[in-house]
Amino acid sequence: MPTFDQEGGRPSPAAVSAVGLRKSYGEKLVLDGIDLHIPAGSVFALLGPNGAGKTTVVKILSTLVTADEGELHVGGHNLADAPQAVRAGIGVTGQFSAVDDLITGEENMLLMADLHHLPRARGRRVAAELLERFDLTGAAEKPASTYSGGMKRRLDIAMTLVGSPRIIFLDEPTTGLDPRSRHTMWQIIRELVTGGVTVLLTTQYLEEADELADRIVVLNDGRIAAEGSAEELKRLVPGGHVRLRFTDPADYRSAASALCEVTRHDEALSLSVPSDGSQRELRSLLDRLDSAGVEADELTVHTPDLDDVFFALTGGANVPDQPKESAR
Ligand SMILES: Nc1ncnc2c1ncn2[C@@H]1O[C@H](COP(=O)(O)OP(=O)(O)OP(=O)(O)O)[C@@H](O)[C@H]1O
Numbered sequence: 312m313p314t315f316d317q318e319g320g321r322p323s324p325a326a327v328s329a330v331g332l333r334k335s336y337g338e339k340l341v342l343d344g345i346d347l348h349i350p351a352g353s354v355f356a357l358l359g360p361n362g363a364g365k366t367t368v369v370k371i372l373s374t375l376v377t378a379d380e381g382e383l384h385v386g387g388h389n390l391a392d393a394p395q396a397v398r399a400g401i402g403v404t405g406q407f408s409a410v411d412d413l414i415t416g417e418e419n420m421l422l423m424a425d426l427h428h429l430p431r432a433r434g435r436r437v438a439a440e441l442l443e444r445f446d447l448t449g450a451a452e453k454p455a456s457t458y459s460g461g462m463k464r465r466l467d468i469a470m471t472l473v474g475s476p477r478i479i480f481l482d483e484p485t486t487g488l489d490p491r492s493r494h495t496m497w498q499i500i501r502e503l504v505t506g507g508v509t510v511l512l513t514t515q516y517l518e519e520a521d522e523l524a525d526r527i528v529v530l531n532d533g534r535i536a537a538e539g540s541a542e543e544l545k546r547l548v549p550g551g552h553v554r555l556r557f558t559d560p561a562d563y564r565s566a567a568s569a570l571c572e573v574t575r576h577d578e579a580l581s582l583s584v585p586s587d588g589s590q591r592e593l594r595s596l597l598d599r600l601d602s603a604g605v606e607a608d609e610l611t612v613h614t615p616d617l618d619d620v621f622f623a624l625t626g627g628a629n630v631p632d633q634p635k636e637s638a639r
C-alpha cells in the first residue's frame with residue numbers, strides 16, 4: 312500500500328499500516344483506535360506499561376487474533392482479505408517462548424525448516440548458519456530444557472528467522488537477557504534491518520527503543536500517547552538544559568550576568584540554562600555568550616532520557632502538545 316511522506320511527496324511504502332485499529336475483550340476496550348505506519352526497512356518500537364495493549368497489536372498484525380475494526384495492511388496485503396499471504400511473509404517471536412523443551416536446539420530449528428517446506432539439505436544449512444550466528448552451535452545437540460533463559464530466547468528468535476521473513480514482529484525480544492546478550496540481539500536486529508527487513512518490536516526497555524528504533528510509539532491504555540523518534544519524544548518533556556563550564560571565575564561571572572534564567576553552580580563554575588537542545592536555542596545561547604565576549608570551556612547538552620518521557624506520558628503528568636509535524 313503506497314503512501315507518501317509529508318515532506319517531499321516521495322513514495323514511502325509501508326511494510327505495516329493500521330488505521331483505526333480497535334479491539335475489545337468482552338467489556339474491556341484494549342485498543343481504542345490505533346494508527347500505525349511502519350516504513351519498509353525500519354525499526355519501529357511499541358513502548359508501553361504492562362497491559363497497554365502491545366502484545367494485542369502484535370497478535371493482531373500477525374493474524375493470531377482478529378481485530379474488531381481497522382484497515383490493516385502487512386507486506387502489501389490486506390489482513391482481512393489475505394491472512395495467508397500475510398502469514399507467509401512475516402516472522403513472529405512471541406512474548407512467551409515457542410521453543411519445544413523436549414527436543415534439542417537443532418531439532419527445533421529443523422522443525423521450523425520443515426514448517427517452511429525447505430528442502431532437507433537447505434534446512435540443515437540454514438539451521439546450522441543461524442545456530443552459529445546466535446552462538447548456539449555448542450549447545451545445538453542438547454535438549455532445549457537445559458538452556459538458560461537467554462539461550463532459549465536466542466533460539467526462539469533464530470527459529471523466527473528460518474523462513475527469511477521480510478517483516479518481523481518481536482514481542483519483548485530481550486526481556487530477561489543479560490546486557491551482553493541484549494547487545495548481541497541489538498546487533499542482530501540492526502543487521503536484519505540493514506538487509507532490508509522491517510522490524511516491529513515491543514519493549515519495556517526504553518534504552519532499547521532509544522538504541523534501535525527509527526520511530527517509537529508510546530501506547531498507554533489502548534491509545535497512542537506519543538509518537539516520534541527518540542529525540543523528538545525526549546523534547547516533549549521538560550528538564551532539558553545546556554551546561555556551561557568555565558575555568559576562569561571572571562568568565563563564569565560574565566556569562567552568568569549575560570544570560571537570563573541561569574542556575575548557578577558557583578563551586579563548580581558551571582551554569583545550567585534551560586533549553587530543548589534545538590539548533591535554534593543553542594545558536595541564540597552561543598550568540599549571547601559571543602556578545603558578552605566569553606567562551607565556555609565546555610558545553611554539554613542534556614536532554615531528558617526516555618525514562619523521563621515514559622513516566623511523563625504514562626503516569627498522567629502534564630506534557631506539552633506534540634509538534635504537529637515530525638522532523639524525519
Ligand atoms: N485473551 C484475552 N482475553 C481477555 N483479555 C485479554 C486477553 N489478552 C489480553 N487481554 C487484556 O488486554 C489488555 C492488554 O494486554 P496485552 O497483553 O496486549 O498488554 P501488553 O502491553 O502486551 O502488556 P505486557 O507488558 O504485560 O506484556 C490487558 O488488560 C489484558 O488483560
Ligand SMILES: [Mg+2]
Pocket residue numbers: 365366367406482
Ligand atoms: Mg505483552
